[in-house]
Amino acid sequence: MVRVMIADDHPMMREGIANTLVAHGAFDIVARASDGRDAVALYDSTRPDVALIDLQMPDMDGLEAIREIRSRHPDARLIVLSTYSGDARIAAALKAGARTYMMKHVHGAELAATVREVHEGWHVLPPTMRQEIAAQYTGSPPSCRELDVLRLASVGKSNREIAALLSISEATVKAHMSTLLMKLGAADRAHAVALASKRGFIDL
Incomplete structure (x- = not known):
């Protein structure tokens, strides 16, 4: 038993x-x-x-x-x-x-x-x-900071708003997003959000 x-x-x-x-x-x-x-x-x-x-x-x-x-x-x-x-x-x-x-x-x-x-x-x-x-799984997973950027993007925040909320520059936000697109194999920001949610990196 x-x-x-x-x-x-x-x-x-x-x-x-x-x-x-x-x-x-x-x-x-x-x-x-x-x-x-x-x-x-x-x-x-x-x-x-x-x-x-x-x-x-x-x-x-x-x-x-x-x-x-x-x-x-x-x-x-x-x-x-x-x-x-x-x-x-x-x-x-x-x-x-x-x-x-x-x-x-x-x-x-x-x-x-x-x-x-x-x-x-x-x-x-x-x-x-x-x-x-x-x-x-195609390579290195997104970092914690990259996922912070993506979570804010998923609720409609602009690069400027994300930069202010995370106390980083807009250029850094763009760099994180570019890296995310590459790591996730995403075509754009919306696609990255969808893929990250499906794979369990973020919850929508």
Whole structure:
């Protein structure tokens, strides 16, 4: 029997995941968390074999929860289960300490099999995720400052406004934007925003 914790801020999603696992094998749902802070506390108290954690949760997001759980329990076996794809999100989750990253629309049998594999100690990344990283990662990722520029551009700020907000020159803003276009393979500013959002570098 694999003891499982599910952390997701949507009650129907939590129950759906629980029902799917129970229907596909010997799984005991020992805890259900509604936010990241709750997930950390429940992990401490129940010590599940495997935890399924959503990224987008209130109070403390999934990445923070994963980092906190792993800092307290280095052997924790954690799976990100998300509605969002994108190579930057996948990489961030794995770096934080997740064993794998799965989409919520995954088939029940695949989800159950992955939970078992992670329970056995494997690091598992579905082929679709490996393909996404390989297809979209073309070089150095955008720097933090470049992403600051892009976030402001995404809400309609001009180069002059971005320069003032970040205390840099307009020439520097233009240089950052040019570098972003190259790194993302984008045709223009709007295309860069769209690609960065799709890949998980920024949230719109």
